Amino acid sequence: SLLDNLELMTGLCAAKRFSVPLFMFIVSQCEMSADELYRQYVGKNVLNFFRQDNGYKEGTYVKVWEGREDNEHLVEVMDALDLTKPEFSDLVYEGLRSRYPS
Structure with missing residues (x-):
């Protein structure tokens, strides 16, 4: 779900990591x-x-x-x-x- 993906991205960022594919998937989930x-x-x-x-x-x-x-x-x-x-x-x-x- 969108909420799960946002929580995952938050955890990655807290660990000083970033996932472009996950970010773009979140953007698509937001229909942006x-x-x-x-x-x-x-x-x-x-x-x-x-x-x-x-x-x-x-x-x-x-x-x-x-x-x-x-x-x-x-x-x-x-x-x-x-x-x-x-x-x-x-x-x-x-x-x-x-x-x-x-």
Whole structure:
């Protein structure tokens, strides 16, 4: 089951091991395409850089904007973009920047 596979992957990671075939099987169990996996990975990575650039380590970063968490804004920004563009990550960052309160 998916839960069993997640527990297995957790154990492998705790032992500093990683199974690409198991990971990809888990992705398929979640009915996630390779494109969606890429989109989610890039989006979260960009959000982490955005947070760092805007004071996350210093404790000045504002995680909730206009009553919604930054992750919600990220989803909206990514939904409006073309994943196939080479500058996708830059466009995600710019979309977050344009929404972030100054």
